[in-house]
Amino acid sequence: MSFFRHRLLGLPVLAALITAASCSPSDDSATVTVPSPRPSVAELCRNLDRELPGKVDGLSREDPRPASALTAGWGSPAIILRCGVPRPVAMDDPEADGAEVNDVGWLLQKQGDGSFRFTTTLRLAYVEVTIPAGRTDHGVAPLVDLAPAVKKAIPKGIAD
Numbered sequence: 001m002s003f004f005r006h007r008l009l010g011l012p013v014l015a016a017l018i019t020a021a022s023c024s025p026s027d028d029s030a031t032v033t034v035p036s037p038r039p040s041v042a043e044l045c046r047n048l049d050r051e052l053p054g055k056v057d058g059l060s061r062e063d064p065r066p067a068s069a070l071t072a073g074w075g076s077p078a079i080i081l082r083c084g085v086p087r088p089v090a091m092d093d094p095e096a097d098g099a100e101v102n103d104v105g106w107l108l109q110k111q112g113d114g115s116f117r118f119t120t121t122l123r124l125a126y127v128e129v130t131i132p133a134g135r136t137d138h139g140v141a142p143l144v145d146l147a148p149a150v151k152k153a154i155p156k157g158i159a160d
Helices: 002-023 039-051 133-138 141-153
Strands: 072-073 080-082 098-102 104-110 118-121 127-131
Touching: 039 080, 039 141, 098 141, 104 141, 127 141, 133 141
Parallel strands: none
Antiparallel strands: 072 080, 080 127, 098 104, 104 118, 118 127
16 A cells, blocks of 8 residues: 555656656747846836847847846847846946947956956946857947947936
8 A cells, every 4th residue: 555655646746847847948048137126227128128129230139038128138149138237346447448339338348258248337227238258259249239229218327
């Protein structure tokens, strides 16, 4: 009798494993951490999401998981945009690298894996764009494509 009971107890576990395996995503879309800004910044980010282009650097929009109006992506490996991120500590460094692309200022941070992270400066929300190492050969071309949307949706100013 105890043998039968153990076999029955194992069935729900097996069923759960099969269900989890069948529900697991089979695509290779990126996953990101969704920022959690205060409500006024989140509203600016939702406005930005509506203005973002369908293509960046020739790559089609393929948003990362989990789905959020605060994140967007293009291509695979993806160029990732996150809106409403905290102010980067590197902005306190007077020696930090920066660039201005079509009237949008960006802090430039090269990452250890060869990717680049750009974060807007002098805007009421911080917008972060990460360009993976395999896509950095086009320089700031993605920022050229994103600048019109940022200018329209995120007003100039100093974010809190």
